[in-house]
Amino acid sequence: MASDRNSRTLQLVNLARASYGAFQLEALLSGQPLSASFCPIGRSLRAGVEDWLFAAVGTKYLRVWSPGKDPVAIAKGILTAWGVPHRRLMQSGEKSGFVLLPLPSELREFVDQLDRGLLPDYQGQVDPQEVVRLRELARGMPIPGDSESRFGIVSVEAASSHPALWRTFHNNFQRTCANQTGASQ
Numbered sequence: 001m002a003s004d005r006n007s008r009t010l011q012l013v014n015l016a017r018a019s020y021g022a023f024q025l026e027a028l029l030s031g032q033p034l035s036a037s038f039c040p041i042g043r044s045l046r047a048g049v050e051d052w053l054f055a056a057v058g059t060k061y062l063r064v065w066s067p068g069k070d071p072v073a074i075a076k077g078i079l080t081a082w083g084v085p086h087r088r089l090m091q092s093g094e095k096s097g098f099v100l101l102p103l104p105s106e107l108r109e110f111v112d113q114l115d116r117g118l119l120p121d122y123q124g125q126v127d128p129q130e131v132v133r134l135r136e137l138a139r140g141m142p143i144p145g146d147s148e149s150r151f152g153i154v155s156v157e158a159a160s161s162h163p164a165l166w167r168t169f170h171n172n173f174q175r176t177c178a179n180q181t182g183a184s185q
Helices: 002-019 040-046 071-082 105-115 128-139 156-161 163-184
Strands: 054-057 061-065 099-102
Touching (some): 002 040, 002 071, 002 105, 040 105, 054 128, 071 099
Antiparallel strands (some): 061 099
């Protein structure tokens, strides 16, 4: 049963990737529990397109942003691939360019189990170069409510609706990046 769930998780990730022209993955990348930016699903969605796609995975939602590309079009493509109605798409306020879309139940379950430590085969270190690339991409992101930066271990859905949580989310992301860079040196 776990194998079927993991296969379905990979299938959903590959459906999303195909919607924005990324190559198919043979397996999910490993990642870190409790990390919106470096969980296996987020890393797998970004693999090969990390220079133009920011994807952060919360417990219920996926947040997408892309410089020079239309994040709404990307999100609609993902929703279509997942068979989810476009009306479920949420754009962030203040024309920031962030798009929030609901995760299918299979992906929510995967995130929950990963965060509870039940999927050790999917846990692993993140390459320091990936951390640097993501940090560089994040520097260009507009932030709802103010001009501070980005992501970490507070849930995407909670941070997106509260400016103070958003700042915490950003500060945690910065710490996560710093810890990843420091741990690998």
